[in-house]
Amino acid sequence: MGLEFYASKLADAVNWARKYSLFQYPFVTACCGMEFMSTFAPKYDVARFGAEFPRFSPRQADLLIVVGTITERQGPILRRVYEQMCEPKWTMAFGVCASTGGFYQNYSTMPGADQCIPIDVYIPGCPPRPEQVLDGLMLLQEKIQKGEGFVQRRERREHDALKKGHLKVVG
């Protein structure tokens, strides 16, 4: 057992801490906001999963929840909010509109928020029940623990490429 064993155990511990302290930024655009409020209110109590604290600034959040329909005109705003968040960061599409565009199939609606930002977890439903949201949150926690989030995978790819000498650290 060499240094690598301890490094991988450390990564596990860090991911464990990350998955139980998600600070979310709710990007609420439509009626799913009602179910979002219900999920985050005491009855369903998302605090049990360590994600009770919405930060209404993307710079202080690490989970972007896209709640509701995204129109083409909102796309650049959503993209900008995503880019302002510090890494590592995760995203969740809340409801069918954010996942696929839902029943909208027209000139104004983006067919899923994943057209402009990477999405880690899709929660179906119109709107989803709070149980589904909590299920989605638990799936995301599993993903974080395994290091399978979009940003985590990219970081790992870059790390491996650096080790193999394909990338060079500049500066």
Added chain:
Amino acid sequence: MSAEALTRAKNLLGDAITASHAYRGDETLVIDPLRVVAVMRALRDDEELALDFLVDLTAVDYLGREPRFEVVYHLRSMKTGARLRVKAPLAEPEDGTNPSIDSVVALWPGANWFEREVWDLYGIKFAGHPDLRRILMYEEFVGHPLRKDYPKERRQPLVRRDPNEG
């Protein structure tokens, strides 16, 4: 109430009205589009009618029918409570340019955004409008999406992510 308003309006406006109908309270006038401002002013300023409130201004695209477009005004009187719909049929010009009708912003300032919306979604111009820009769609958008010949599947995205990202 609205039925009397329809009779009164027909007497008042004479040959500016090309047709009218009334069925269960949907009293409607069809007017000559070239005289829309004169008609609206008469309906608004007449003592008896006093149709002083522009409830809504919208348009319809009857693709395949001549004339193709129709601009619809919904009026209401705050004095008598009467309601009246006024329709102005509008043909598409032969040369393929956008159809045009006179603006009623001078009569009702509230028509400003309605007319911008109709311009944005139907491509009907309002002559004399102070600021005829798109209001719902973005400036980069090409075409007018509520026209019946706008393809349902056409998307005009402002931003798309790199699929290799993340």
